[in-house]
Amino acid sequence: MKKIIFKTDLDITLNEEWLKEWVRTRKLILKNLGFKVEDVVVKPSSKRGHHFWWHCMSEKELSDMEIVKVQFLLGDCIGRTLVNIKRVKRGYPMSRGNKLFSLVLWRKDPNEMKENFNKLLDELKEGKKLTKKERRFIVRYASNLQKIVEKYSELMKEGQEILKGG
Incomplete structure (x- = not known):
């Protein structure tokens, strides 16, 4: 055995x-x-x-x-x-x-990042000028959201194909 x-x-x-x-x-x-x-x-x-x-x-x-x-x-x-x-x-x-990961070394607080993003977005809607740093943050955050949605869609598609036997 x-x-x-x-x-x-x-x-x-x-x-x-x-x-x-x-x-x-x-x-x-x-x-x-x-x-x-x-x-x-x-x-x-x-x-x-x-x-x-x-x-x-x-x-x-x-x-x-x-x-x-x-x-x-x-x-x-x-x-x-x-x-x-x-x-x-x-x-x-x-x-x-075949790994299991238990230790998270460093992670930004997602709630804090979301709050910052929403605050800056509201300020943009109100016509406030953002600093270069604030604009970079918005672009990075939105780009990460886009990547997450694309990756999730790709994984779901692959998962459906795998479960169908593809």
Whole structure:
């Protein structure tokens, strides 16, 4: 038998009762798929949810795409699943690409940025002249929003194609 570790990211924080039920039902899924669960490690994920490491034994060797599929069936985050599918299709091995990120080194407060953007936008509407720094901030913020919308649309399209078998 071969040891395999499936990794999943759940982007919601569950209370203790729900967490126990979540783990129990995932173990049933793994058993139904022919895996023997030896251990489950659960860690908090940046105050947004949970990361899971499912230590299993398998009768057969799994391809990288099969690993991604099992992790998806275990409830892995759809965004992470789509990223892993892209990695596998590009030939990037899951042994190096199957990451869970727990540590956020630095992040701007999105609410503060949104408030600044809205304030400056209102001032623009009122005809106020903005400083060069304020104009740069608006352009960067709007450009980032545009990139996010484009990336989200692209991921949703790819996700639909993948789920259709494309």
